[in-house]
Amino acid sequence: xxSTEKIxxxxxxxxxxxxxxxxxxxxxxxxxxxSLSAADIxxxxxxxxxxxxxxxPDDPDRDRFxxxxxxxxxSLYAVLALKGYFPIDEMDKLRHVGAMLQGHPDMKxxxxxxxxSGSLGQGASAACGMAAAxxxxxxxxxxxxxxxxxxxxxxxxxxxxxFASHYKLDNLCFIVDNNGLQxxxxxxxxxxLCMLKEKFEAxxxxxxEIDGHSFEELESAFKAARECKDKPFVIIAKTVKGRGVSFMxxxxxxxxxxxxxxxxxxxxxxLEAQLKASEEA
Numbered sequence: 001x002x003s004t005e006k007i008x009x010x011x012x013x014x015x016x017x018x019x020x021x022x023x024x025x026x027x028x029x030x031x032x033x034x035s036l037s038a039a040d041i042x043x044x045x046x047x048x049x050x051x052x053x054x055x056x057p058d059d060p061d062r063d064r065f066x067x068x069x070x071x072x073x074x075s076l077y078a079v080l081a082l083k084g085y086f087p088i089d090e091m092d093k094l095r096h097v098g099a100m101l102q103g104h105p106d107m108k109x110x111x112x113x114x115x116x117s118g119s120l121g122q123g124a125s126a127a128c129g130m131a132a133a134x135x136x137x138x139x140x141x142x143x144x145x146x147x148x149x150x151x152x153x154x155x156x157x158x159x160x161x162x163f164a165s166h167y168k169l170d171n172l173c174f175i176v177d178n179n180g181l182q183x184x185x186x187x188x189x190x191x192x193l194c195m196l197k198e199k200f201e202a203x204x205x206x207x208x209e210i211d212g213h214s215f216e217e218l219e220s221a222f223k224a225a226r227e228c229k230d231k232p233f234v235i236i237a238k239t240v241k242g243r244g245v246s247f248m249x250x251x252x253x254x255x256x257x258x259x260x261x262x263x264x265x266x267x268x269x270x271l272e273a274q275l276k277a278s279e280e281a
Contacts, residue, residue, distance in 0.1 A: 001219050005048075007278055009215045012082055013043040014275045017244045018268060019081065020074035023094030023101070025264040030095060030103065031071040033254035037179040037212070037239040038146055039075040044218045045144060046083050054084035057111050063141050064130045066115040068123025069148035069177060070104035071256070077101050077110075085112035120148070121156030124174065128160045131172035131232075142226075146175045150182030153191040158203065164232040165204025172232040173225040174205075177212065179241040181252045200234045212237025244271055 016039045024030030046052065050063040067076050074094060081088040086100065093099035100110055104118035114130070117123040127145035134141050151157065164172050176196065184190050193199075197207045206228040210217040218237075225233035241255070242248025245267040259267055 001216055006215050009040075009043055009047060010278045011275060012047055012079070013040045014244065014271055014278065015082060016043060016075045016078035018271045018275070019078035019088060019091045021245070021259065021264065021267050021271070023074050023077070023091040024258040025261075026092055027095035028258050029256075030074055030258050031256045032074065032245075032258065033181070033241040033248060033251070033256075034069060034072040034148060034177065034179065035074040035076075036243045036245065036248065037241045038069075038072050038177045039079070039243065040213050040215065040239075041146060041175055041177065041218065041237055042076050042079040044215055044222070046079050048215075048219070049222050050144065051141065052083075052112075054080075054112065057085060061139065061141055064114045064127070064143045066123045066127040066130070066143070066145040067105055067117050068127070068145050069120065069151050070117035070123065072146070072148070072177065073101075073103070073105050076105070080110075080112040083112070086110075120151040121154030121160075123147070124151075124157045124160040125163075127172060127174070128164045128169065131164070131169040132167055134171055135167070135169065140171075142171045142173065143169075144173050144175065146177055148182070149176055149178045149180065149187050149193060149196065150190065152176060152193055152196065153187075161200065161203040161205065161232075168230045169232045170229050173222070174200075174232070174234040175212075176234060176236050177239055178236050179239040181241045181250070181255065183252075183255045185252055197234075197236045200236075204231055206231050206233040207236065208234075209236040209238065212239040213243060244274065246270060 131143040248254040
């Protein structure tokens with residue numbers, strides 16, 4: 001990855017964080033913390049990794065994406081808007097009655113959403129089904145799914161992992177947004193999900209652990225995923241909840257609380273400063 005590509009990805013991720021915060025602020029509800037932590041992952045997927053075309057969102061040969069941690073959708077919506085699936089001003093109506101963008105992804109109402117999601121664990125199974133369908137149909141598309149680390153406490157995730165390994169779904173890539181926090185506190189205190197990489201390896205996955213905010217490391221990890229044969233792959237992406245906003249970072253209280261006006265202005269000022277710095281780089 002050259003420096004120009006990296007700077008552009010950083011700018012896009014920053015814009016996605018700004019739009020996600022605007023949406024949650026205007027909705028007066030939502031989940032900013034885990035949305036901000038995953039923004040770099042979404043940005044890399046849609047602008048670098050996946051074979052998708054906003055002008056042809058139903059292309060049968062497109063890569064598929066499932067947001068299994070559905071509450072992290074604000075920054076996914078923002079990335080889809082930046083990619084051209086719908087106008088960015090739809091973010092102003094996030095979670096409003098009758099709006100396109102609801103609190104969890106809706107495949108029937110939102111262009112670019114391949115699977116509705118909400119109940120934790122179910123998205124992982126849906127992604128496995130899509131990957132299996134591609135194999136059965138002789139298709140070359142790949143399937144990607146972002147899971148939360150707290151979500152990995154769900155037994156359904158591991159049932160899906162067994163299925164993926166048994167059927168050698170090497171066209172499937174899980175990405176775990178490993179920010180270490182969930183609604184009830186630190187993941188390690190709630191269920192002790194230590195050695196997550198090794199757990200997936202024990203279930204038959206190829207696996208790597210990276211800094212989920214490094215576009216260079218994301219590039220290397222997705223390359224490893226594509227090169228992994230006869231087994232599914234998981235990327236354990238170490239991230240910071242609330243990434244990019246000083247008072248939100250690593251604070252569990254920002255899991256599901258929207259910023260007030262003062263907090264929103266401060267957050268936007270910080271992100272605007274980051275965007276300006278990247279543009280001047």
